[in-house]
Amino acid sequence: MSATNGTSGTANSDNSPPLTELETAEILQSIRNSTTGPSTPLPADLSLSLDLHRQQRHSPDLASYYWDASTMAPLNKISAAAIARLRAYKPPPFPTWDQLPVSRRAAVLILLFADRRGDLRVVITMRATSLRNFSGHAAFPGGKADSLEESPYQIARREAWEEIGLPMDDSKIPKPFRIEPLCCLPCSLAKTEMAVRPCVAFLHADDEPGKPKAVVDESMIPRLDAKEVAAVFSGPFHNFLKAKDEPREGETIPPGDWYDGYWHHWHGKPWRVHNFHVPVNNQKVTRPKVRDGGQAVLAEELEEEEDAVQRFLVWGLTARMLVDAARIAYEEEPEFEHNSHYGDEEILTFLHNEGRLPEKKRKEVGQEAIKDEVKDAKM
Numbered sequence: 001m002s003a004t005n006g007t008s009g010t011a012n013s014d015n016s017p018p019l020t021e022l023e024t025a026e027i028l029q030s031i032r033n034s035t036t037g038p039s040t041p042l043p044a045d046l047s048l049s050l051d052l053h054r055q056q057r058h059s060p061d062l063a064s065y066y067w068d069a070s071t072m073a074p075l076n077k078i079s080a081a082a083i084a085r086l087r088a089y090k091p092p093p094f095p096t097w098d099q100l101p102v103s104r105r106a107a108v109l110i111l112l113f114a115d116r117r118g119d120l121r122v123v124i125t126m127r128a129t130s131l132r133n134f135s136g137h138a139a140f141p142g143g144k145a146d147s148l149e150e151s152p153y154q155i156a157r158r159e160a161w162e163e164i165g166l167p168m169d170d171s172k173i174p175k176p177f178r179i180e181p182l183c184c185l186p187c188s189l190a191k192t193e194m195a196v197r198p199c200v201a202f203l204h205a206d207d208e209p210g211k212p213k214a215v216v217d218e219s220m221i222p223r224l225d226a227k228e229v230a231a232v233f234s235g236p237f238h239n240f241l242k243a244k245d246e247p248r249e250g251e252t253i254p255p256g257d258w259y260d261g262y263w264h265h266w267h268g269k270p271w272r273v274h275n276f277h278v279p280v281n282n283q284k285v286t287r288p289k290v291r292d293g294g295q296a297v298l299a300e301e302l303e304e305e306e307d308a309v310q311r312f313l314v315w316g317l318t319a320r321m322l323v324d325a326a327r328i329a330y331e332e333e334p335e336f337e338h339n340s341h342y343g344d345e346e347i348l349t350f351l352h353n354e355g356r357l358p359e360k361k362r363k364e365v366g367q368e369a370i371k372d373e374v375k376d377a378k379m
Contacts, residue, residue: 064115065284066123066234069176069205076118082237082329083112083120086182086200089328091342094187096349097195103360106196108142109156110325111166111179112237113203117248120237120329122322124278124314125163128230138278138314140321141166144194152197153181163229176206185324186343188317189267193357195348198321232286233312235278240322243335245279254281254310261336267347272338274319277311 064071075083097105111123127137141160150158160166167173185198239246245258261274314322323334324342351357 064113064121064234065286066111066113066121066203071116072114072205073116073118075114075120078238078330079114079118079120083182083202085331086202086325086329087180089183089185091184091186092345094345094349096345096352097187097197099352100195100357101359102145102148104194104357105145105148105150105152105155106143106190106194107145107152107155107159108140108196108198108321109160109166110140110185110198110200110321111160111203112182112200113205113234121234122237122240122325123164123232123234124312124318125229126231126233126312128228137316137318138312139318140198142196152184153199153201155197156199164232176204178204178206180204183328185321185328186341186345187348188321189344189347189351190317193351195357196317196321198325200325230287231312233278233280233283235276235314235322237322237326238330240276240319240326241330241332241334251282254279256311259336263337267351269347270339272320274315274323274336274338276314276319276322278314279310280312281310 109123112120113123115121123141124138125141127139141163142156143159143162145155146158157166157168161168166179170179173179180202182200182202185200187195187197190196236246236248239258243259245253247253256277258277259275261272263270263272265271320339323338327333328342348357
């Protein structure tokens with residue numbers, strides 16, 4: 001976590017509560033990890049370093065994380081209204097879903113949480129370069145159905161557990177966190193010709209009476225599957241309706257544009273391609289900790305390259321679903337050109353009626369390739 005302010009003050013200059021043993025241990029380990037070798041000494045004034053960390057941790061101009069309740073705040077009025085609209089939203093009937101084979105069904109989780117200001121942010125992953133299709137692309141946690149009995153929400157939660165460590169069982173989510181399913185959006189059509197159902201959920205970080213905000217809990221820290229997810233970051237939800245970055249007090253907007261887009265034709269219909277360049281300079285991007293063999297070398301090389309990157313590209317189907325979700329949540333139309341309808345259910349129904357969405361035959365290959373095929377559902 002990096003501060004945007006250049007001054008650190010003096011030791012113990014604020015009134016923040018003392019660091020817990022867990023926080024102190026994490027800071028010490030972080031310092032050790034950042035050194036060049038065993039002989040590199042720790043900072044001379046460790047108390048000053050800890051104090052700087054405390055200032056950074058409680059400073060309102062730093063990013064928030066869905067796994068750290070201490071970086072969240074209650075919803076502001078605009079965000080509360082957005083959650084209420086999503087909670088009330090009912091997608092139109094789509095009987096084609098029940099007629100699709102399991103290999104044509106997929107779902108993703110659009111997980112929202114409140115930041116330090118009470119604004120909504122959305123969790124996004126960057127796909128690992130080891131994946132056969134759409135590697136290096138931004139995506140929501142999600143994937144293909146395992147059975148016809150699985151609901152879209154069950155699919156999305158299962159994949160979120162496998163990819164970012166979000167527990168499937170709500171009873172295993174540590175307090176004060178809880179996940180509220182809000183709604184499902186109309187299905188979209190992936191390039192792999194699968195129906196993808198977006199499932200929107202909100203991660204609450206409820207205050208417990210008489211208790212301070214919870215510190216980072218190890219059971220909520222993302223445990224990424226390095227074969228599937230290269231990074232986890234978040235984006236400002238409302239900004240996906242805007243043509244430019246929305247300025248936020250205390251944060252630095254990196255160079256570059258927030259949005260660009262263009263039209264193209266897909267299955268004979270106009271389809272708007274949105275390109276969002278999401279700033280990541282004010283947040284900590286989470287990456288896999290466990291890597292094996294050549295993947296570890298590749299991951300280290302990528303991290304060195306990405307250290308200088310201040311924006312991640314979110315585009316394609318993921319961007320389309322973000323625009324749809326934000327339109328419903330905020331009851332606003334985007335500042336840029338867009339498709340007026342939600343999802344692609346008209347095209348999906350047409351393809352199904354034409355017999356163009358049959359059962360996909362699994363290839364006679366090893367388990368890893370089968371896993372890659374399962375992940376084809378993402379964009």
